[in-house]
Amino acid sequence: MIELENVSKRYGSIQALAEVTAAIDGGVIGLLGPNGAGKSTLLKVLLGLIDHGGEARVFGLSSRKESFKIRDRVGYMPEMDSYLAGMNAVEMCTYAGELGGLPRSEAMQRAHEALYYAGLEDKRYQKVDAYSTGQKQRVKLAQALVHDPELLFLDEPTNGLDPSARGDMLDLIADLPKRRKCSIILSTHLLPDVERVCNNVIIMQQGRLRFSGTMAALRGEGRGDRVVDVEVKADMAALADRLAAAGCEVERAPPVGMTVTLPADQDARMIFREARAAGAQVRHVATQTMSLEAAFLRELGAEP
Amino acid sequence: MSEAAAGTPAAKGKTAAVHDLGYKPYEGPRRPQSTRHRVIVWNQIAMAWRGWWRMKMWLIGAAMMAIGFGAAIYLMFFVTKNPIVQGMLGGSGAPLRMTEFLLPQSVDFTTMIAFVLGLTVVAGVVADDMRAGAFEFYFSRPVRPVDYVYGKVVGSGLIIAAVALGAPLIVALSRVGMAGGGGEVADSLHYIPRMAAAGVTATALYTLVPLAISAIGSRRRYTIAGWAMFYLVIGNTAMLIGHESGISAIGAISIKGTVMSITYALFDVKILFGSEEETFLPPVEAAVAAAVTYTAISIGFLYWRVRRAERAGMGGG
Numbered sequence: 001m002i003e004l005e006n007v008s009k010r011y012g013s014i015q016a017l018a019e020v021t022a023a024i025d026g027g028v029i030g031l032l033g034p035n036g037a038g039k040s041t042l043l044k045v046l047l048g049l050i051d052h053g054g055e056a057r058v059f060g061l062s063s064r065k066e067s068f069k070i071r072d073r074v075g076y077m078p079e080m081d082s083y084l085a086g087m088n089a090v091e092m093c094t095y096a097g098e099l100g101g102l103p104r105s106e107a108m109q110r111a112h113e114a115l116y117y118a119g120l121e122d123k124r125y126q127k128v129d130a131y132s133t134g135q136k137q138r139v140k141l142a143q144a145l146v147h148d149p150e151l152l153f154l155d156e157p158t159n160g161l162d163p164s165a166r167g168d169m170l171d172l173i174a175d176l177p178k179r180r181k182c183s184i185i186l187s188t189h190l191l192p193d194v195e196r197v198c199n200n201v202i203i204m205q206q207g208r209l210r211f212s213g214t215m216a217a218l219r220g221e222g223r224g225d226r227v228v229d230v231e232v233k234a235d236m237a238a239l240a241d242r243l244a245a246a247g248c249e250v251e252r253a254p255p256v257g258m259t260v261t262l263p264a265d266q267d268a269r270m271i272f273r274e275a276r277a278a279g280a281q282v283r284h285v286a287t288q289t290m291s292l293e294a295a296f297l298r299e300l301g302a303e304p
Numbered sequence: 305m306s307e308a309a310a311g312t313p314a315a316k317g318k319t320a321a322v323h324d325l326g327y328k329p330y331e332g333p334r335r336p337q338s339t340r341h342r343v344i345v346w347n348q349i350a351m352a353w354r355g356w357w358r359m360k361m362w363l364i365g366a367a368m369m370a371i372g373f374g375a376a377i378y379l380m381f382f383v384t385k386n387p388i389v390q391g392m393l394g395g396s397g398a399p400l401r402m403t404e405f406l407l408p409q410s411v412d413f414t415t416m417i418a419f420v421l422g423l424t425v426v427a428g429v430v431a432d433d434m435r436a437g438a439f440e441f442y443f444s445r446p447v448r449p450v451d452y453v454y455g456k457v458v459g460s461g462l463i464i465a466a467v468a469l470g471a472p473l474i475v476a477l478s479r480v481g482m483a484g485g486g487g488e489v490a491d492s493l494h495y496i497p498r499m500a501a502a503g504v505t506a507t508a509l510y511t512l513v514p515l516a517i518s519a520i521g522s523r524r525r526y527t528i529a530g531w532a533m534f535y536l537v538i539g540n541t542a543m544l545i546g547h548e549s550g551i552s553a554i555g556a557i558s559i560k561g562t563v564m565s566i567t568y569a570l571f572d573v574k575i576l577f578g579s580e581e582e583t584f585l586p587p588v589e590a591a592v593a594a595a596v597t598y599t600a601i602s603i604g605f606l607y608w609r610v611r612r613a614e615r616a617g618m619g620g621g
Contacts, residue, residue, distance in 0.1 A: 047444055049443060049444075049614065049615070050615065067446075068337050068446035069446075071444065071445055071446045072334065072337070072445075072446055074444075076440075076444035078437065078440040078441075078444070080437050080440065081436065081437045082436070082437035082438060082440040082441045083436050083437070083438065083441070084432075084433070084436060084438050084441065085432040085433070085435065085436045085438075086351060086354075086432070087351070095343070095347055096441065096445070098335070098343040098347075099340055099343055099344075099442070099445045099446075099447060100334075100445055100446075101334030101335045101336075101337070101340070101446070102330065102332075102334065102335070103332070103333075103335070106330065106332065110330070129436075143441070147330075147445075148329055148330040180329075181329070
């Protein structure tokens with residue numbers, strides 16, 4: 001869906017993007033990074049709004065040469081306030097749909113649908129200027145959806161929302177790919193938001209790509225370094241020896257516990273097979289997965 | 305199309321709705337990208353059409369003014385052609401010559417209304433978009449800065465033209481319509497292109513200058529005040545200085561002075577205040593140069609500001 005090849009962008013002395021190369025498939029993708037990481041600049045590059053070095057392609061279209069075709073197929077929810085003074089939500093979304101190429105009647109119908117979907121059905125004739133922060137976030141989502149995009153760029157969509165409104169917004173974001181069959185790039189610095197709705201993640205720091213892959217891969221799952229805590233009723237030594245012989249790294253925690261690092265091609269079922277063979281009764285098995293925060297800090301090169 | 309309201313996450317909370325209009329992908333044709341600026345034009349007009357004091361009241365004022373001038377021209381014709389009145393005036397034909405003055409004078413009146421429309425409709429347009437972050441709204445879609453500028457200029461221009469071009473043309477058509485026979489009609493047809501040229505000049509200046517001023521800042525109250533200040537204070541001061549100093553070309557700084565100088569030249573009418581030297585209006589050459597300069601600077605500045613906002617207006621990080 002998105003291909004980046006040595007994408008670079010410099011603002012004066014600041015290197016906003018440095019030789020970013022990645023291939024990103026569909027789904028809900030978290031674009032993570034601290035402030036100044038280059039997240040918004042990357043979105044600008046993908047929308048074809050700024051000149052850049054290297055090659056960025058969305059749907060196989062060059063963001064430099066075919067940005068208008070890309071923008072017809074992409075919805076953008078900006079981070080900052082972005083509305084039209086004096087308009088109500090229906091008018092604004094209808095206008096957005098028309099600018100996105102829809103005929104007026106279709107744009108108006110879809111504006112109502114999008115506002116209903118975003119939970120603004122009873123507020124849709126109020127002027128957007130007077131909306132609360134949460135309502136403005138919702139109308140920004142609705143205007144990004146109205147022209148039926150295949151890909152959504154959401155820039156800090158939960159900014160300024162209280163916990164309840166934040167939960168509602170994340171529910172909406174999680175529902176979009178199922179209901180509208182669109183992919184999402186969620187730019188944020190909030191790890192819990194990414195953890196809740198994303199299945200893929202891109203981590204950026206100081207304009208450089210630090211990680212691109214699935215959430216499971218970020219946490220280290222499936223990379224051969226999965227760690228399992230095991231407790232047995234008796235005869236821990238026999239099981240530990242068998243596991244070590246089968247290629248596991250075993251760290252004993254007497255009298256009944258051990259920490260086992262499984263080989264890359266094995267999963268937790270191996271513990272039970274070996275326990276049966278050793279005549280040991282397993283009382284507890286728990287996979288030690290790395291928290292997203294710890295994985296994020298690891299990718300940034302910081303200590304968890 | 306309808307399905308259970310519980311189908312959407314937003315419907316789970318207290319805002320639960322009775323109807324869900326559902327969703328289906330749009331597979332119909334899309335408007336060509338080269339015509340998206342028309343959407344901006346019509347939106348500009350639709351927004352101005354709201355409420356009485358933004359546009360409608362001033363359109364009614366312009367229509368009444370056109371009717372008033374039409375009635376005055378009719379009266380002049382009646383006076384000229386009535387033998388009793390002609391006898392009283394000694395057959396001078398002065399009333400008929402007065403119509404030659406009324407035609408350009410109608411432009412003077414419509415520019416007053418165009419100035420007010422500039423305040424209510426035009427001078428806050430770009431400032432509003434800057435304040436509300438609307439550039440992100442526009443430029444994340446297939447809209448170029450040139451589409452935005454075109455949309456705002458044409459949209460605002462059509463509103464101003466309804467007053468600054470439409471009303472004077474009605475007056476000119478009234479003059480042509482009152483001509484007696486075929487030959488007289490043909491002789492008076494030249495008023496229409498003259499009035500059209502005056503109206504187009506007024507439309508261009510009363511649209512572009514306040515629109516460019518609206519792009520200076522992001523607070524509409526300041527940009528509106530800026531247009532009023534430029535038009536009333538700077539314009540009139542320039543005409544006064546031009547008159548007092550004897551360098552009447554300085555008066556071309558005034559938008560009204562420029563428009564009226566060109567208009568009177570088009571109708572070959574001179575408005576004098578005592579003598580040839582005492583006119584407040586700038587010479588037509590200076591007025592034409594000022595009109596061209598204002599047009600070029602306004603469009604250039606507007607485009608530069610919008611282009612800059614397009615590049616800088618999408619957040620940081």
